[in-house]
Amino acid sequence: MMPHSMADSSAPKIPLYKHLYVQVIFAIVVGILLGHFWPAIGTEMKPLGDAFIKLVKMIIAPVIFLTVATGIAGMSDLSKVGKVVGKAMIYFLTFSTLALIVGLIVANLVQPGAGLNIDPATLDQAAVQGYADKAHDSTITGFLMGIIPDTMVSAFADGNILQVLFVAILFGVALAAVGERGKPVLDLFQTLTAPIFKIVSILMKAAPIGAFGAMAFTIGRYGIGSIANLALLVGTFYLTSFLFVVVILGAVAKYNGFSIFALIRYIKDELLLVLGTSSSEAALPTLMQKMEDAGAKKSVVGLVIPTGYSFNLDGTNIYMTMAALFIAQATGIELSLWDQIILLLVAMLSSKGAAGITGAGFITLAATLSVIPSVPIAGMALILGIDRFMSECRALTNLTGNAVACLVVARWEGELDVEQMNKALSGEVVATPPASEKPAALQPAE
Template sequence: MAASADGPAGKPLWTHLYVQVIAAIALGAAIGHFWPATGEALKPLGDAFIKLVKMIIAPVIFLTVATGIAHMRDLGKAGGTAVKAFAYFITVSSFALVVGLIVANTVHPGWAMAAVDPATLDVSKVTGYATKAHDLTVVGFLMDVIPNSVVGAFAEGNILQVLFFAIPFGIALATIGEAGQPVLRVLDSAAQAFFKLVAIFMRAAPIGAFGAFAFTIGKYGIGSVASLAGLVATFYITSILFVLVVLGAIAALNGFSILKLVRYLKEELLLVLGTSSSEAALPSLLEKMERAGAAKPVVGLVVPTGYSFNLDGTNIYMTLAALFIAQAMRIDLSLEDQLLLLGVAMLSSKGAAGVTGAGFITLAATLQVVPTVPLAGMTLILGIDRFMSECRALTNFVGNAVASLVVARWEGQLDREKLRMALDGGPEPLARQPVEADAD
């Protein structure tokens, strides 16, 4: 009887984090549905957990990147890794935009709605997003990557600013040789402490998922999805197929299974689902990719950068949502209009890198440049954006996990045996993982 209740590691099933998160999501959904006011009141639980994780993201990224580069024998590899990572990001994320465009033209989700008159829509509801989108410029974005001070980068928790400082700092440590070893040893020890802190904070994940999901259902309700079920279903199915077919093919070509990778990341994926925030699982993803055999310098460069530039789910959403709005308003976009939409989306999706709520903001930026589709149409999907953001975050998360393993393989810095053991559920070979048997 006990055996049936135990997980694969011999521990009771209820002690596994992913089981606790599933139970928390289900309980949160029930409370949000039956007692909406109570569900909305639980919002601080989700917000507090996300703040808890965001608090340590900046130091975790800095320590991972700086120590990874400092340990490198060939510093030229760091530049090569960055070039290959960006080539991968641009290729795959641009293809995601095309996928969204193709699906929208094939399924026509917007035509399922009654024709919408743009004059009846309240544009004030999306004015804030439009203002943020208008403020996004290439020059402004590039200038914002440079922090006003080293302390400021950490204080604001800006991932790109922390990366901007961590990379040259790691290079500096590597080039001063023996003089930098004492500092490097301190940073290595600090990295171990922070990853232990991540493990401690993750125990609170069920509480965060419970509060966040209860709020989402209590605030927006299942009914808000029903009215636009066609778009939501189309987006979820497209994203799932993108992960299984496109990312699955990329994974297969690089010697690993996308299904095994998803299973390996199940705890993180459930956390992203429960909190609607991929950042909540970022520190854990860094550790798991290294545990799966990807070298620390590669993981440190690819994963944080990918969080800003490799947004597969967001890109599918952008073109799919834009065409949905056009179809709902019975606006017939020509091939030239759609190609313009695609080109603008390719630029705006990169220009809003690192911006909170990037999915909705980049959609606003795109529609402002393509006047054929009224910006007011965004109000049609504002009510369900919270539910779609979960799918965007999940797809982005899996995409960045795949990217880190692919780039590591290209660089010859992927330990195949570690990868096999991790994806097959074998023992964890990473030294920083605690070994309980040593306590005897």
């Protein structure tokens, strides 16, 4: 990973328009305007967003492999790998369950679907059949078997995050176990890290174009007006996610010595990128880089962040219970306390079974409803039109939750440089920025 850089008052001030977050905000606004006033043209911008996400996904596998393999190989005590993963899983399970419970409580209090009185027979089953089919294929056993790639190379070819993580952990452990004989390979991997992250900084230059294309398509295809008739559900979900981040994650952050607002400010580039593209994967490489810049040990960052992308989905979990109860309320179906407990338990499992699948939020909802026969899967058609808008909030909450998890687990393990974290979150340390933002004084020698 690139070295930390102290802020230098003598360094030239970066013009505002060169900051990535400013460029992304501008691109999002332009995308919204284009999609609203010229929806046909906006819809045609979809390939720009898709292309950017593909570019980032292309580099995710080598970033994870090099970060995890070199981090583990550099550990003096390999038993720490198991301890880090174990503590991370305890954290993930605790807060994922808490997110499900919060969604359940809020949906019962607000009752966003009450009074709609929709007849399930009038709903379009075909509109959601594809999601239901994918959910049917997403079993826990299949998910666990899917972590093991067919070959070591196929993990990289398919770009499956958990498969790459699995191979990286094995390789890192093996590299540490062979000792001095593995040092040339470790040196090679550490040298490779610099150009790989240079590629990441180059790709980030295209972030505004990707955000513009994705937002123009979303507004052009679904329209801002499509939110209006389901505004209570959307508003309740956004407010619940916000309170979960500020109150619950905020309390966890404060207990562990940092401010949730300082962390959000620190990762604002990544959050805006996720807002524009509706994909948390778009921010994965730079989030890992920033967590290390904030003082978390490379090995912890490499283990917690990629694993969290599949197991620590706070936003998705809030969405699942709220959406399931919304459908039940909208179709006039009364769910007993026992039915809701079953719903909660099924959601806990299905959220893991469909982890890492594109459109996981909607698919996990289908998987959950398929086990509660009283709630029709066809009811998902009610929220199909607004799912794209809700997916942005899911991704934002998931990303923030994983950033908090990384710093917390690093602190638990004694692998967090608290002084470095405080400087980074207060802005005293310049996080390794995209190349387009880096002043000349901080440019590495070519």
